[in-house]
Amino acid sequence: MGGVPALLVVVRGAAGLLVTVSVVVTLRTGPVERSLALAFGALVAVGELTRWRGPQLREAAPLGAAGALAYAxxxxxxxxxxHHGTAQVVTVVCAASLLGSVPHIARGQSPTLDHLARRVLTVGFAAVCFQPLYNRGVFDSWVGPAYALLLVALLTLTALCDAVLAAALAHARTRWPFGPLLRDELRALAGIGSAVCATGAVMALAVAAAGLWALPVFCVPLLLTQLSFRRYAAVRATYRQTIASLARATEIAGYTPVGHAHRVAALGLAVGRDLGLTEPELTVLEYAALMHDIGQLSLVDPVPAGATAALPPAEQRRIALLGGAVVRQTGVNPQVATVVERQADPYPEQPRAARIVRVVNAYEEKARDAGPGGALAALEELRLGAAGDYAPEVVEALARVLARGSLTAPAAG
Structure with a gap:
């Protein structure tokens, strides 16, 4: 697959057109209320400077997002x-976002362009929904709680549109199913998304009542929330590194080829996404795939090349049960141990993650040393065995994943 996906071109083009029109209009009419523009621009720029990425965090720059929405x-x-209007909102947010993104662009972090396009379109949507009607006096009769509820409603609608846009961009980049991606984006709204919307509404209301001095005061809660997410991400990263280290025990002991567990985990995650697993389910799947062979450490005589898929079913189940017992002793999520234990059960009785681990592990074992054409041969062998040994829907999902990435045999350790 070559070139940029059409949807990415459309989104970037729409954002570029919106920015161009907004800059032209702002320059023609002249910026108004410059102190407000500078204050909110500085807030957005600082938010972008502190932008980061981590697990379970959909919004990379929550402070910048809240400031941009508050200005809109x-x-x-x-x-x-x-009287700043929609064009000035888009111009200020775009300029501040670009300024704050300079260090990220210099380091080559991506997808900076898509992040900026999404920010511009989201803020533009909020500004278009509010600024023209406000300047015409439509909201003059909305006072007190009614006005606050109006802002919350507009922010909620904006957050929903942003979730759809984020899922569409991810679908265009990865070709994963749109439905599960949107579901995960909507689920994320209950976390940092709700904090961003609440902070944006509070900032707008506070500045309306008390002026610009309220901005730094109401930034503090969101900064503390962002710090908590950073710590949570660090704990998650350490947790995953621990599991990855445990997974390498079978490689170090010579029971499995080097890199086998990580290849199974990577391919298993791709299959899981194709089948629409949620983020929590994908996490369980990844950990189980990394540790699926750990039961081999209990064997006196190693299985040749660690290829358990060729063993008799009873022996496969014995190794799986031994592996599950080891996983339970590590304190990992019990669901991970269940997947490891049941990876050798008849597939109609397996949880979906166990079906995926079994199919991907068998494919990796059959294809890794088969040479040219080995991937196709391994996939065909799995299809022939799908009626009794492997879940047909998982085998077909594996075929779709391999087709998207070209059918090549996994690299041998």
Whole structure:
């Protein structure tokens, strides 16, 4: 597959067109309320400077997002109406985001361009929904709690549109199914997404009542939330590294080829995404795939090349049960141990993650040393055995994943 996916071209083009029109309009009419523009621009830039990526975190720059949304929905400042309009909102947010992204661009971090396009389109949507109507006096009768609820409703609608856009971008880049990606994005709204929306609404209301001094005060809760997510991500990363180290025990002891567990985990995750597993299910699948061979450490005589798929079913189940017992002793999520234990059961009785581990492990064992054409031969062998040994839907998902990435045999350790 060559070139940039069409959807990415459309999204980037739409964002570029919106920015171009906004800059032209702003330059033609002249910027207004420059102190507000500078203050919110600085907030967005700082938010982008602190942008990062981590597990379970969909919004990479929550402070920048909250500041941008607050500026888009800002109607008053210290009791006086504002007149900055949609074009100036987009121009300020784009300029500040670009300024804050300079270090990330210099380091070659990606997808910076898609992140900026998503930010511009999301903020543009919020501004279009609010600024023209506010400037025409449509919201003059909305006071007190009604006005606050209006901002919350607009932010909720914006967050939903952003979730759809984020899922569409991820689908275009990875070709994973759109439905599960959207479901995960919507689930993330209950975490950092709700914090971003709440902070954006509070900032807009606070500046309207008290002026710009309220901005730094109401940034603190979101900064603390972002710090908590950083710590959570660090714990998750350490946890995964521990599991990866345990998975290497079979390689170090000579029971399995080098890299086998990681190849099974990577391919298993791709198959899981194709089948629509949720993020928590994918985490269980990854950990189980990494540790699926750990039961071999209990064997007196190693299985040749660690190829358990060729063993009799009873022996496969014995090794799986031994592996599950070891996993339970490590304190890992009990669901991981269950998947390891049941990877050799008849597939109609297996949980979906165990079906995936079994199919991917068998494919990797059959294809890794088969040379040219080995991947196709291994896949065909799995299809022939799907009626009794392997789940047909998993085998077909594996075929789709391999077709998207070209059918090549896994690299031998």
């Amino acid at each position: 929905l800002l109607g008053e400042a210290a009791g006086r109406p504002t």
